[in-house]
Amino acid sequence: MTSTVEGPGRQGPADFERVLTEADAAVASFDEDEKTLLKRVQHFLHEHPTAVPFIVLVTGILLFSALVGDRFFAPFNLSLVLQQVTIIGVVGIAQTLIILTAGIDLSVGAIMVLASIMMARSAVIWGVPVEIAFPLGLLVGTLCGFVNGALVTYMRLPPFIVTLGTWSIFGALVLWVSRSETIRQPDIAAEAPILQFTGTALSFGGARLTLGSILMILLAVVIWYILNRTPFGRHVYATGDDPEAARLAGINTDRTLLAVYSIAGFICAIGGWVLIGRIGAASPLAGQTANLDSITAVVIGGTSLFGGRGSIVGTLVGALIVGVFRNGLALYGLDNLWQEFAIGVLIIVAVTLDQWIRRISA
Amino acid sequence: MSGEAVNVTMQTTVQATVLPASGQSPAEPILYARGLVKRYGRVTALDHADFDLLPGEILGVIGDNGAGKSTLIKALCGAVTPDHGEIFLDGRPVHFRSPMDARDAGIETVYQNLALSPALSIADNMFLGRERRKPGFTGKYFRRLDRSTMQKEARRHLSSLGLLTIQNINQTVETLSGGQRQGVAVARAAAFGSKLVIMDEPTAALGVKESRRVLDMMLDVKRRGLPIVLISHNMPHVFEVCDRIHIHRLGRRIAIIDPAAYSMSDAVAIMTGAMKPPEQMAA
Numbered sequence: 001m002t003s004t005v006e007g008p009g010r011q012g013p014a015d016f017e018r019v020l021t022e023a024d025a026a027v028a029s030f031d032e033d034e035k036t037l038l039k040r041v042q043h044f045l046h047e048h049p050t051a052v053p054f055i056v057l058v059t060g061i062l063l064f065s066a067l068v069g070d071r072f073f074a075p076f077n078l079s080l081v082l083q084q085v086t087i088i089g090v091v092g093i094a095q096t097l098i099i100l101t102a103g104i105d106l107s108v109g110a111i112m113v114l115a116s117i118m119m120a121r122s123a124v125i126w127g128v129p130v131e132i133a134f135p136l137g138l139l140v141g142t143l144c145g146f147v148n149g150a151l152v153t154y155m156r157l158p159p160f161i162v163t164l165g166t167w168s169i170f171g172a173l174v175l176w177v178s179r180s181e182t183i184r185q186p187d188i189a190a191e192a193p194i195l196q197f198t199g200t201a202l203s204f205g206g207a208r209l210t211l212g213s214i215l216m217i218l219l220a221v222v223i224w225y226i227l228n229r230t231p232f233g234r235h236v237y238a239t240g241d242d243p244e245a246a247r248l249a250g251i252n253t254d255r256t257l258l259a260v261y262s263i264a265g266f267i268c269a270i271g272g273w274v275l276i277g278r279i280g281a282a283s284p285l286a287g288q289t290a291n292l293d294s295i296t297a298v299v300i301g302g303t304s305l306f307g308g309r310g311s312i313v314g315t316l317v318g319a320l321i322v323g324v325f326r327n328g329l330a331l332y333g334l335d336n337l338w339q340e341f342a343i344g345v346l347i348i349v350a351v352t353l354d355q356w357i358r359r360i361s362a
Numbered sequence: 363m364s365g366e367a368v369n370v371t372m373q374t375t376v377q378a379t380v381l382p383a384s385g386q387s388p389a390e391p392i393l394y395a396r397g398l399v400k401r402y403g404r405v406t407a408l409d410h411a412d413f414d415l416l417p418g419e420i421l422g423v424i425g426d427n428g429a430g431k432s433t434l435i436k437a438l439c440g441a442v443t444p445d446h447g448e449i450f451l452d453g454r455p456v457h458f459r460s461p462m463d464a465r466d467a468g469i470e471t472v473y474q475n476l477a478l479s480p481a482l483s484i485a486d487n488m489f490l491g492r493e494r495r496k497p498g499f500t501g502k503y504f505r506r507l508d509r510s511t512m513q514k515e516a517r518r519h520l521s522s523l524g525l526l527t528i529q530n531i532n533q534t535v536e537t538l539s540g541g542q543r544q545g546v547a548v549a550r551a552a553a554f555g556s557k558l559v560i561m562d563e564p565t566a567a568l569g570v571k572e573s574r575r576v577l578d579m580m581l582d583v584k585r586r587g588l589p590i591v592l593i594s595h596n597m598p599h600v601f602e603v604c605d606r607i608h609i610h611r612l613g614r615r616i617a618i619i620d621p622a623a624y625s626m627s628d629a630v631a632i633m634t635g636a637m638k639p640p641e642q643m644a645a
Contacts, residue, residue, distance in 0.1 A: 046537075230505040231493035234486055238479040248477035250462050250491030308481040 045357050049302045049309060052353055053317040056300075056346070060321060064328030072331050079207035085297075085323035087112075087278060089216045090271040091290050092297035092315045093223055094264035099298050100227075101240040101260050102307025103159035107148060108268050109290035110170035113283075115141035116272030117174055120183040120282030123192035130192040138269045144170055145265015149258040167291070178284040185280035198277030212274040216316075219270065224312045236260055241308025296343060297322055300350045304358065321346065389416045390453065392589055393438065393469070393558055398447035400433050407433035408444060409613030415558060420580060420590045422600040422621075424633055425610030432562075434610060435593055439471040439560050440464030451557060470555030474562045476547040480536035485509070485516040487535050488550050519553040520545070523579050541572025545579065552583045559583060560591045565599055577603050597626040609633050 045051055065073040091108045098105040119137030122128040128136070144166065151162040188195055198212035227233035238246040239253045246253050271290070276282050301318025303310025322343060329339045391414040400408040407430045415421050425431040436442035438449065440458030448455050451467055458464045461471065478487050494508040494515075495501035501508065513531050520531075523545065535543055544564055551559045561580070565573040573596075580590055580603055594600050600607060601621045609617040609632050617632050617639035631637035 046534075225504075229507050229509075231495065231507060232505065234482065234490065234493060234507070237482055238486075238490055241479045241481040245475065245477040245479050246490070248461060248471075248473055248475075249479070249487075250465060308479070 042357060045353070049357070050311055050314045050317065052350070053301050053314050053321060057317050057321050057324065060324045060328065064324065064332070068328060068331045072328055075205050075207035077327065077331075079209055081320065081323040081327045082213050083208070083210055083278070084327065085319040086210065086213045086216050087271060087275055087287060087290060088293045088297050088322065089316055089319040090212075090219060090274050091268055091294040092301075092319050093216075093219055093312055094267035094271070095294040095298045096301075096303055096310060096312055096315045097223065097227075097236065097260050097264050097267075098159070099240075099295075099303050099305060100236055100307060100310055101257055102243075102305075103152065103240075103257075103261075104163065104295065104305070105148065105159065105261075105264060106163040106291055107144065107167040107170050108264065108271075108294055109287050110167050110174060111141050111144040111265055111268040112271040112275060112290055113287050114144065114170050114174050114177070114272070115269035116275045116282045116286070117178045117183075117284060119195055119272065120188055120192070120276060121177060123195065124183050124187050130194050133192065134194065134273075137272060138266060141269025141272065142262050142266040145268070146258065146262045148265070149261025152261065153254040153257045174284045178282075180284055182281050182283040182285075188276065188281065195273065195276045195282075196280060198274045199280060200277070210277065212277045215270070215274060219267065220312050220316055223267075227312065232256070232259070237308050239307075293322065296347055299354075300346050302350065302354065304354050305351070306358075309354075309358075318350075391415055391450075392417045393449070393451050395434075395438065395449045396447055398434065398437055398444045398449070400430075400437065400442060400444045406613050408437065408447075410447070411610070411614045413438065413608065413615065414618075415589055415591055416606070418584065418587055418589055419605040420584050420592055420603050422604035422607040423591060423593045423610060424595070424597070424600060424607060424629060426633055429610045429633070430613040431593060431610040435471075435560060435562060435591070438464070438591070439469055465554075468555060468557030469560065470551035470558075471560040472544075472547045472551045472562065472564055474566065476543055478535045478543055478547060481534055483532045483534055484520070484538075484546055485513045485531045487546060488512070488516040488519065488553065492554070515553075516549075519549045523549050523552065523582055524575075539572065541568050541575055544568060544572070544576050548576065548579050548583070552586070552588060555588055558589045558591065560593070562593045563595070564592070565594065565596055573599065597629065601626055601629075609639070611635060 061073070071077065091112055094108055095105055115137040118140045119133050122136055123130045123133035148159070148162055148166055151157050151166075152159050155162075185196075198210065198215055200211045201208045202211070203209075225233075227236060235246065235251045235253075235256045238249065238251055239256045243253050246256075271287075275287055279286055297319035298310070298315050299305065299318070300321050301310070301314030301316070303314055303318075325342050325346065326339045329342060330336075393413070393415040395411070395413040398408045398411045398413070399406070409430070411430065411434055413434060423431050423435065433442060437444045440461040440463050443457075443459060449458070450456065451469070456463075456467055458467070464471070479490060482490065489512045494512050496506045496508045500506040517531050535546060538546065544567075548559075548561070548564070551561075564576050564580070568576060577599060580592065584590060584603075592600065592604060604621055607619050607621055607624075607629060608615055609619065609629065611633060619629060619632070619640065621629075628637060632639050
């Protein structure tokens, strides 16, 4: 294979390479001229991954406006949808961070409830001043996330298994700490009204916007900034995309993962605060569906379960899509089961699209 | 053990400076290693291996599979810590515990898998792990990336290596061809390597034309005064761009040859043990 050129002497470019000077120089450029429409769509979606969820959301709103009319497309109803998706949105932001690193967190719901119980119970039952009870809840949430992260990085366990385990553990802690009791709305209002602060609603015309929803949007802006405008954010994407390459490029992927899981725990604790605001009370049975709903929002929002691709904006839009379809189908008068059916179809379509878009480089 | 140690010291004194193969004035090697030993259980991957890289040269490293050349390279770039032996950079002993250490010392490596993140942009990849932050308040307290500077710098580094065909510095690396990706990796190494660049099989996955561009790029980097260590199985490529060729066999350097004085078949013969290595280099 190597001895085609015999005899001593420095070799210039090999003979077969000389013809390269006459070769078509355009080959190295990669803007293909002829693209089919489908290819162009694929390229567009590849460059603008949040375009799909946006299109689905707008389509959904138009569809239900046409089907249901003013009852759906009214400021009050639309703001209701926003309230309904606030919890999923907040937890979904945490879930997005984790899924961007090619992980998954099944314990987000349990962390959220544990944090809400810690806040409410310590303030109302244990008589801890709310100035301490509130940060205590945030700390507990962050610690839960840290435990997840430590198990994923130092024990090298798959995130699915780790969080499946901690889902049970945190869930058990919820029952232990709360003694399976709900801290009722009037008690919280009397002892620690600040915990219900996120439920405060502002009225604009017919729309009712809760502070919880505003908090969700603020949180999304902050996390968007971190992901897209700081070195840490780039490291999160790189770690999820190709951990080996990230390590070789000098990124401490373990530290990045640990930080991501801890931040996610913190955000879930914020979710716990929003949860108290939404239902007024702190119940160990609240937020049961938050785990899977958050994954649904992330996936429908166009974030890839394989890591490295996706966005916070997508997740918020994904959460809104779920809310719009649930609300719209309910107003249209269809049974609950068809809402679930529709969400299921959306998930499958979203993942199929993701696979198709990812195949672009092939 | 003591006999071994004596042996190592002797080699050190004998080979502290190495004549360039072409016989010019002796030059102090920028990176050299003496008596490197690395064992994996019963397997000896490096058996008192020596290594010299002279300033401004492209050094080829060839050897059969299992000869220990990748262990040698890993030791030089910090991925493997040798059991014995010493590595000197600019005449000072260095002890790399991780590739980061080597990188901080000015040794950049272009890995065979390139270590690029496909979903990130070219500019992001160029600065991955050493991002620039905005000067002043936002950079310090909000850790804000200085994206415009990074994009400008990335474009400058790419165009200085003739990679002008890349129009959009913000396009993701996965949309690039194999050669262009290699180009981005080389540009990154050339931009940040202050002492030398190690390139592991840079043309292995490339077509004829793309290989040509990478070789030209290497000569470009050399012209700028940055020495390169090229690990390759491709003899025509090695013989074309290298100033000297380090031949590795059975865990050690058995010869350094001048590509102008030997043929490719000689090199292959020495590498595989079919021919005795030239006398002066038998270490």
